Amino acid sequence: MEEHKSGIYDVTPQSDGMKVVHGEETIRRDYSDYLKDESNIEGENVQSLFFPRTINNIAWIMNEACGNRKKVTVSGGRTGICAGAVPGAGGYLLSLEKMARILGVEISSGEYSLKAECGIRLSELSSRVKSKDFGIESVVPTEISRSRTSYFYPPDPTETTATLGGTVATNASGARTLFYGPTRNYVVGIEVILSTGELLKLKRGEVPAENGFFRVQKERGRPLIIPTPSYEMPKTKHSAGLYSKKSMDLIDLFIGSEGILGIIVNVTIRLIEEPHRFFGGVVFFQEEYYAVDFVYRVRKGMARPLAVEYFDKDALALLEGTRKSQGPVSEIPEIPVCSAAVYFESAVFRDEKPEGDNLKAEFLKWKKLIEEAGGDPQSAWAVLNKRDMMRLKALRHAVPESVNKIIAQKKLKDGRIHKVGTDIAVPDEHLKEIMKFYRELLEAERIASVIFGHIGNNHLHVNMIPDNYDELVRAKELYRRFAGKAVSLGGTVSAEHGIGKLKKDYLAILYPQNAIDEMKAIKDTIDPLNILNPGNVI
Amino acid sequence: MNILVCLKQVPDTQKVKIDPERNTLIRKGVPSITNPLDESALELALEVRSITGGKITVLTMGIPDSEEILRDGLSLGADGAYLLTHRDFAGADTLATSYTLSMAIKELGGFDLLLFGKQAIDGDTAQVGPEVAGHLGIPVVTFVTNVQKTAKDIIVVERMIENGKEIVEAEYPVLLTVVKAAQRLRIPTLEGMIKSFDIPVHRLGVQDIGADSSRCGLKGSPTRVKKIFSPKMNSKVKFIEGSIDEKAKKFISIVRGI
Numbered sequence: 001m002e003e004h005k006s007g008i009y010d011v012t013p014q015s016d017g018m019k020v021v022h023g024e025e026t027i028r029r030d031y032s033d034y035l036k037d038e039s040n041i042e043g044e045n046v047q048s049l050f051f052p053r054t055i056n057n058i059a060w061i062m063n064e065a066c067g068n069r070k071k072v073t074v075s076g077g078r079t080g081i082c083a084g085a086v087p088g089a090g091g092y093l094l095s096l097e098k099m100a101r102i103l104g105v106e107i108s109s110g111e112y113s114l115k116a117e118c119g120i121r122l123s124e125l126s127s128r129v130k131s132k133d134f135g136i137e138s139v140v141p142t143e144i145s146r147s148r149t150s151y152f153y154p155p156d157p158t159e160t161t162a163t164l165g166g167t168v169a170t171n172a173s174g175a176r177t178l179f180y181g182p183t184r185n186y187v188v189g190i191e192v193i194l195s196t197g198e199l200l201k202l203k204r205g206e207v208p209a210e211n212g213f214f215r216v217q218k219e220r221g222r223p224l225i226i227p228t229p230s231y232e233m234p235k236t237k238h239s240a241g242l243y244s245k246k247s248m249d250l251i252d253l254f255i256g257s258e259g260i261l262g263i264i265v266n267v268t269i270r271l272i273e274e275p276h277r278f279f280g281g282v283v284f285f286q287e288e289y290y291a292v293d294f295v296y297r298v299r300k301g302m303a304r305p306l307a308v309e310y311f312d313k314d315a316l317a318l319l320e321g322t323r324k325s326q327g328p329v330s331e332i333p334e335i336p337v338c339s340a341a342v343y344f345e346s347a348v349f350r351d352e353k354p355e356g357d358n359l360k361a362e363f364l365k366w367k368k369l370i371e372e373a374g375g376d377p378q379s380a381w382a383v384l385n386k387r388d389m390m391r392l393k394a395l396r397h398a399v400p401e402s403v404n405k406i407i408a409q410k411k412l413k414d415g416r417i418h419k420v421g422t423d424i425a426v427p428d429e430h431l432k433e434i435m436k437f438y439r440e441l442l443e444a445e446r447i448a449s450v451i452f453g454h455i456g457n458n459h460l461h462v463n464m465i466p467d468n469y470d471e472l473v474r475a476k477e478l479y480r481r482f483a484g485k486a487v488s489l490g491g492t493v494s495a496e497h498g499i500g501k502l503k504k505d506y507l508a509i510l511y512p513q514n515a516i517d518e519m520k521a522i523k524d525t526i527d528p529l530n531i532l533n534p535g536n537v538i
Numbered sequence: 539m540n541i542l543v544c545l546k547q548v549p550d551t552q553k554v555k556i557d558p559e560r561n562t563l564i565r566k567g568v569p570s571i572t573n574p575l576d577e578s579a580l581e582l583a584l585e586v587r588s589i590t591g592g593k594i595t596v597l598t599m600g601i602p603d604s605e606e607i608l609r610d611g612l613s614l615g616a617d618g619a620y621l622l623t624h625r626d627f628a629g630a631d632t633l634a635t636s637y638t639l640s641m642a643i644k645e646l647g648g649f650d651l652l653l654f655g656k657q658a659i660d661g662d663t664a665q666v667g668p669e670v671a672g673h674l675g676i677p678v679v680t681f682v683t684n685v686q687k688t689a690k691d692i693i694v695v696e697r698m699i700e701n702g703k704e705i706v707e708a709e710y711p712v713l714l715t716v717v718k719a720a721q722r723l724r725i726p727t728l729e730g731m732i733k734s735f736d737i738p739v740h741r742l743g744v745q746d747i748g749a750d751s752s753r754c755g756l757k758g759s760p761t762r763v764k765k766i767f768s769p770k771m772n773s774k775v776k777f778i779e780g781s782i783d784e785k786a787k788k789f790i791s792i793v794r795g796i
């Protein structure tokens with residue numbers, strides 16, 4: 001893998017071999033998928049859609065954009081739910097899906113890293129890492145190819161058609177973030193094309209904040225000097241607005257910046273050893289209260305959770321509906337009658353030499369917690385083999401997917417309707433309180449909803465499903481109240497999906513105006529013509 | 539009711555790639571799973587037992603690693619597990635496999651109901667179940683979708699046929715080969731999982747089942763695979779002209795020529 005040093009480099013613009021589609025009409029007619037993401041909102045006025053294959057292609061596009069005063073929207077897997085990849089102000093749209101190669105793998109000082117282009121899908125990435133068949137010409141170190149150890153890349157937002165670049169741009173999380181942390185923790189290097197078409201190479205640890213600024217050297221001329229943010233972020237899982245920490249690294253400013261500072265063209269990630277065995281289960285509770293109590297007990301108990309996920313009664317009803325209508329192909333097992341369910345996942349690690357006894361002991365720890373919380377181990381599920389693990393993953397994924405399908409139906413009735421899905425997290429001690437708050441308000445407003453997600457991180461997705469425009473307006477108002485409450489408890493308005501174009505109002509609830517002004521100042525320094533991803537975040 | 543379910547560990551064919559030159563499965567790095575139709579057989583066994591009571595034993599022949607699928611069976615509620623594993627068992631075709639399984643079944647003895655998946659996704663022969671019934675001299679009902687009724691001496695099952703279904707009554711002991719069930723295999727309960735760790739998986743070799751080793755494994759396998767190939771896809775359309783008779787004749791000659 002090529003050694004890079006942090007800094008800004010010139011790239012020779014060159015456009016050969018790149019597919020470009022011109023014309024608003026044609027794009028709307030034949031490429032309408034590229035105008036939307038999972039928010040189902042459709043962008044307009046895109047004059048050219050580019051499918052770059054190289055860094056040079058992208059540099060060329062940015063030169064064109066600067067010359068022609070065009071806005072540029074960056075599009076990855078379009079699995080985002082905040083319309084981040086939806087073109088907000090027309091102009092150019094850049095789909096990065098053709099840049100999907102693995103560029104190299106390497107072991108240095110015991111750490112296994114992989115460098116890939118931004119457009120690679122997480123599904124492809126994980127199967128390549130698993131099989132160690134990287135499809136690359138450069139040599140794979142024998143420590144990797146010969147070793148019997150399996151490695152993996154922990155960030156997994158369950159939507160595996162997401163791209164690596166997109167997940168870095170949103171600092172995506174997933175169920176196992178509870179144990180492994182978000183995407184940010186695994187990014188050791190990125191290369192970014194700036195709005196000027198210059199290439200910025202960043203390696204973790206090389207460009208720290210100093211006296212309120214980051215200084216990055218250019219190949220020629222004066223360095224770029226970027227102010228460091230000074231606002232304080234909530235102390236929860238968090239992905240709203242630009243990253244800010246006392247002594248931070250410039251790379252962290254770009255991770256989670258939702259494409260407003262630059263186009264991440266390739267990423268070097270850190271891979272880690274896979275545990276010997278993952279295992280997990282689902283516990284069914286007769287009362288929501290017991291499920292929440294279980295989560296508190298899990299935190300204090302002896303079991304070691306990698307993921308703790310929630311399904312409320314409405315989410316379970318949705319799954320049951322899908323199971324009934326689709327039959328066995330839905331892969332959804334029959335769910336016991338209950339009011340709430342909690343998915344848990346754990347693992348035995350390699351150094352623990354796990355044999356049957358050890359696994360039994362681990363399952364017994366969970367059993368104890370379940371019984372203490374009023375759950376029933378007779379009806380609880382336990383999974384150990386990979387296929388059952390995948391079935392439960394599919395089960396979790398089916399919830400938001402089913403909601404999105406319902407919303408698509410409602411949208412046919414009234415085009416203005418969209419999902420109002422929260423992404424709020426609060427500190428550990430406030431889970432019970434926020435849960436109670438959600439319930440009370442949802443019941444008072446009588447808006448159909450499902451609550452599911454990362455309860456281990458106190459990060460539940462309240463998905464409101466408005467039936468008409470009036471309900472949409474009320475649902476948005478509810479979101480604002482949820483956000484306000486969460487912020488008052490020290491939480492965040494977006495823990496993993498980002499702000500995109502849909503959640504800017506909530507960013508204003510989280511941060512005072514001066515923090516948002518700081519973000520704007522950073523944006524102005526790096527993208528003075530405001531070309532990149534207009535309408536996102538700020 | 540004393541129920542036996544035979545399971546086979548197979549490569550997950552959804553993840554398998556074909557070696558383009560040798561037309562064989564590339565098994566390297568492909569995860570192993572329980573043959574899906576065997577899972578249907580196990581699900582059916584669990585359903586029957588929930589009505590009749592009794593015991594379920596799971597049995598497989600395979601490498602030591604196939605203990606995993608027996609463990610999965612135990613976690614779902616099977617009461618006992620046997621693993622036929624021995625180097626003399628390796629390389630078996632369907633004849634040697636069915637001989638070996640039938641010897642084990644005789645040795646274990648006393649089963650009323652023997653359940654097999656209709657076929658394994660790696661070989662697709664659908665022969666092992668019926669051949670075992672042959673070795674044991676017991677009736678077999680193939681393509682079973684579900685059990686309608688169980689009584690003391692008889693069982694009534696539904697089987698799939700070309701244009702519908704057939705209801706078959708059989709006396710015990712009977713062997714059923716099962717097709718995809720209406721219900722996917724359930725997920726183990728936590729209680730079942732915990733219990734399963736205390737149940738041993740018994741290993742059986744050639745001598746344990748009193749088998750003739752010349753009838754086991756590669757030695758006992760007359761099948762020779764000459765060539766495996768995937769048929770060439772040809773999407774050319776050709777219209778056949780003429781009277782019905784002429785058309786039929788031309789059609790037959792074309793098909794013969796393939």
Ligand SMILES: Cc1cc2nc3c(=O)[nH]c(=O)nc-3n(C[C@H](O)[C@H](O)[C@H](O)COP(=O)(O)OP(=O)(O)OC[C@H]3O[C@@H](n4cnc5c(N)ncnc54)[C@H](O)[C@@H]3O)c2cc1C
Nearest residue numbers: 076077078079080084157163165166167169173259264496
């Ligand atoms: C059913 C479902 C479940 C989900 N569950 C989770 C979950 O559990 N956790 C979670 O975190 N997310 C989840 N998501 C959201 C989604 O998967 C993530 O937001 C994902 O990280 C986006 O990746 P993408 O490639 O699809 O990016 P896109 O949607 O294409 O883009 C997202 C944003 O990143 C920008 N961008 C994309 N690529 C680049 C690049 N190379 N350089 C600069 N900017 C770029 C875009 O402009 C946009 O602003 C879920 C989505 C769905 C549909």
